Amino acid sequence: xxxxxxxxxxxxxxxxxxxxxxxxxxxxxxxxxxxxxxxxxxxxxxxxxxxxxxxxxxxxxxxxxxxxxxxxxxxxxxxxxxxxxxxxxxxxxxxxxxxxxxxxxxxxxxxxxxxxxxxxxxxxxxxxxxxxxxxxxxxxxxxxxxxxxxxxxxxxxxxxxxxxxxxxxxxxxxxxxxxxxxxxxxxxxxxx
Amino acid sequence: xxxxxxxxxxxxxxxxxxxxxxxxxxxxxxxxxxxxxxxxxxxxxxxxxxxxxxxxxxxxxxxxxxxxxxxxxxxxxxxxxxxxxxxxxxxxxxxxxxx
Numbered sequence: 011x012x013x014x015x016x017x018x019x020x021x022x023x024x025x026x027x028x029x030x031x032x033x034x035x036x037x038x039x040x041x042x043x044x045x046x047x048x049x050x051x052x053x054x055x056x057x058x059x060x061x062x063x064x065x066x067x068x069x070x071x072x073x074x075x076x077x078x079x080x081x082x083x084x085x086x087x088x089x090x091x092x093x094x095x096x097x098x099x100x101x102x103x104x105x106x107x108x109x110x111x112x113x114x115x116x117x118x119x120x121x122x123x124x125x126x127x128x129x130x131x132x133x134x135x136x137x138x139x140x141x142x143x144x145x146x147x148x149x150x151x152x153x154x155x156x157x158x159x160x161x162x163x164x165x166x167x168x169x170x171x172x173x174x175x176x177x178x179x180x181x182x183x184x185x186x187x188x189x190x191x192x193x194x195x196x197x198x199x200x201x202x
Numbered sequence: 203x204x205x206x207x208x209x210x211x212x213x214x215x216x217x218x219x220x221x222x223x224x225x226x227x228x229x230x231x232x233x234x235x236x237x238x239x240x241x242x243x244x245x246x247x248x249x250x251x252x253x254x255x256x257x258x259x260x261x262x263x264x265x266x267x268x269x270x271x272x273x274x275x276x277x278x279x280x281x282x283x284x285x286x287x288x289x290x291x292x293x294x295x296x297x298x299x300x301x
Contacts, residue, residue, distance in 0.1 A: 017203050021211050028218035028238055037230055044234050051241055057203060058252040063244075063260050070267050075237065075274050082278045083230055086285050104224040108217055115213045119206050136260065144257050145264070156268045163272035170279035 013057070023050045035090060037083050041076055048072045062138045208249040215242035229281050229291040233274065240270050 027047040031040040048071045055064035145153055215238055222235025244263045251259025281291055288295050 013203055017207060021207070024211060025214050025218070028215055031231075031234065031238070032218060032222050032225065037228060040231060040234060044237065047238070048241065051245060054208070054245065055248055058208075058248055060248050060252065060260055063248060063263050066264060066267060067244075070271060071237070071241070075271055078274060078278060079230065079234060082282060086282065086291065088228070088230070088285070088291050101225060104221060107224075108221055111213075111217050111220075115210060119210055136257065140257065141260065141264070144261055149261050152265060156265055159269060159272050163275050167275040167279035170276070170283045 016057075017054075020050050020053055023047075024054075037088065037090075038080065041079050041083060044079075045072050045076045048076070059136055062136065062141050205249055205253050209246060212242045212245040212249070215239075215245065227292050227294055229284075229293050229296075230278075232293065233277050233281070237270065237274070240266060 024047055027043045027050070031043045031047070034040045034043065048067060052064045052067040052072070055061075055067060219235045219237075219239035219242060222238065223232050226232055226235070244266055247259045247263045247266075251257070251263075284296055285291050
């Protein structure tokens with residue numbers, strides 16, 4: 011069936027780009043691989059009859075969040091980082107646990123016989139209008155909570171990166187960017 | 203397309219996310235692995251929403267996405283703040299509380 015072939019191709023793309031994200035050395039490449047991963051997941055959502063979620067996935071994840079990631083990566087200039095193993099045998103243990111997890115998955119899915127096909131949802135049922143109605147009627151309270159969470163997160167992000175505020179919060183104990191040396195410098199300047 | 207295949211795929215995606223958190227030392231890659239795990243959960247949600255023909259699964263995915271966006275904003279701000287102090291985003295360097 012063509013649908014199944016498409017599913018396998020997308021599945022291979024998703025798993026492959028996920029593993030590639032882990033193995034690639036340059037962080038920019040792993041961010042781009044993750045964008046590819048998200049686009050493939052959005053395609054799967056589209057096939058399952060969830061167009062609103064699929065487009066939200068593309069705009070929010072691939073569009074906004076990953077751009078933020080790329081922005082920070084390039085701003086900090088930390089594309090490469092050494093990959094030493096600080097805990098002994100950590101890699102071996104991690105791979106062992108992954109192996110166990112895969113065995114578990116296979117065990118769970120081999121118990122049931124016969125795959126049952128996903129019925130695509132009725133397009134009228136999941137139209138963006140329907141989702142909007144549900145959001146503002148049935149799920150109005152969580153909607154408002156999410157608004158509060160977003161505002162708090164925005165304020166928090168600004169506070170974390172605001173230099174003046176950080177100086178006041180950390181006082182004189184911040185070692186690296188050091189408001190202390192800065193003020194000492196100013197004092198020296200004033201003396202001389 | 204079957205529920206089994208999609209849930210298996212979500213499981214494998216989650217596994218790659220967990221491996222990323224365990225294996226990598228770069229804080230940004232760890233954050234991206236977290237996003238991968240969120241996406242695996244979202245995929246499972248949408249799969250079961252399609253299977254049982256209910257809308258709540260998709261609504262929940264929407265909320266997960268918004269909270270993930272907020273979390274990324276905070277997390278990246280934290281990473282930038284730590285980078286200003288330590289000039290590194292290796293998570294092994296971040297041991298302020300230990301000293």
